[in-house]
Amino acid sequence: MVNFLSCDWGTSSFRLRLVEAQSFRVLAVQESQEGIAATFNRLDLRTRENPEERLRSYLLLIKKYISGIEQEKNTGLAGVPVIISGMASSSIGMANLPYRDLPFSVDGRDIGAAYYDASPGFAHPVLLVSGVRSETDVMRGEETQLIGSVPDNATAADGIYIFPGTHSKHIWVKNGQVTAFKTYMTGELFKLLSEESILREGVEENDNLHNTNYLQHFEDGVRDAQGTNLLHSVFRVRTNSLFGKRSKQENFNYLSGLLIGAELGEITPAETPHVYLCCGSNLKGRYAAALGVLGIKDKAQTFPADWADEAVVRGQVKIYKQFTHST
Structure with missing residues (x-):
């Protein structure tokens, strides 16, 4: 081929x-x-x-x-x-x-x-x-991405592989085998809340986490998601707007932090040997920042954005060669 x-x-x-x-x-x-x-x-x-x-x-x-x-x-x-x-x-x-x-x-x-x-x-x-x-x-789809994320002639390291997206996937690998996975509707829920719910009037899109102010509000959201009921905490986006506590762009990043923080909140540092973050440049910064807030940054490895973007292609080739016994 x-x-x-x-x-x-x-x-x-x-x-x-x-x-x-x-x-x-x-x-x-x-x-x-x-x-x-x-x-x-x-x-x-x-x-x-x-x-x-x-x-x-x-x-x-x-x-x-x-x-x-x-x-x-x-x-x-x-x-x-x-x-x-x-x-x-x-x-x-x-x-x-x-x-x-x-x-x-x-x-x-x-x-x-x-x-x-x-x-x-x-x-x-x-x-x-x-x-x-x-x-x-x-x-x-994510199974193909995972297969393509492991370099050729290498054994997949044990740990949790995270694939952010509309329906984020956390995939557990042990001894070269996928043993479990979970789906989180993070991206879809963010879209619904920010575009279709009562919260839409209080948010305005802003993806600039290089701005330390916006990063701070994102990190506040990650922290506020821990140990709280998400159904209650997301309403803070509404009260932030009503009480003038955050601007619409700050609220956008706060809501993003709440949802990503809720997704990653189940990953406890004590029980997690390694975390591998596999995503394109559009979400890489947010998930890396959230892992830092949660104290998992030292255990996390982030794949380069171009490697993650092309994981599907590499995974497809590996599966094709296995299926057709070709080289």
């Missing part, structure tokens, strides 16, 4: 990358908001209930973006494998694949997946990666 097409298809977004397989160098990118949810909602009932028609509809959408890359690079891509991870293997995706049960190996050898040969209608072999489940939780 010289090149491959990496498809990271989430609930609300779509990203297709042409990647050089050996170096993981991204040669071209197509992105949109045509996530799995919007794509599924456009299907008529007959297509949704017919597995072959449903799969064909999703592949036609991918084909549109492949054509975009072909035009951009002025080259044909027929025969180039497509590796898909994320929500595409869910109940609203192109095929509903069963979850892999815990534990699983972080080298990708036992991740569930489905393989589809190239066809006249879609001239690319496809590997569709499934998700993982515990007794109380599920994930699709």
Whole structure:
């Protein structure tokens, strides 16, 4: 495999990358908001209930973006494998694949997946990666990120791997196996509270944590989240505004600190050997600052933002090689 097409298809977004397989160098990118949810909602009932028609509809959408890359690079891509991870293997995706049960190996050898040969209608072999489940939780996509976060020819160190996002994941690794994980609806809850709730009138977006004033209000939120009821503490954002205690931009960072602090609050320094933070530059500063407030900074290792951003690509290649027994 010289090149491959990496498809990271989430609930609300779509990203297709042409990647050089050996170096993981991204040669071209197509992105949109045509996530799995919007794509599924456009299907008529007959297509949704017919597995072959449903799969064909999703592949036609991918084909549109492949054509975009072909035009951009002025080259044909027929025969180039497509590796898909994320929500595409869910109940609203192109095929509903069963979850892999815990534990699983972080080298990708036992991740569930489905393989589809190239066809006249879609001239690319496809590997569709499934998700993982515990007794109380599920994930699709983060397992691929985790596999890609571990360097080649290295054993994953024991500890908690944190993947911040709309639905943040904390993944426990021991002896090269994922033994447990938890989902936290941090990003989604922040969006709902800051844009749809009564709190929206008291906040104004500000991502500048380099400003020591905004950082202080963020850290105050992290501290105030500890040992309190989150349903009560978030109302302080409202009273901060009513009583003139914080500006809208300060409140934005305070609310962010409350939610991230609540997410990370279960991680106790005494019981945590190591923490590995895997996220892009947009959230890296906030989570690193929160770990510092909670006294876990000395036990935490933060992956470089570009390494974290490309983890899906590397994970997809590892899974593909394990699944196809290729090199």
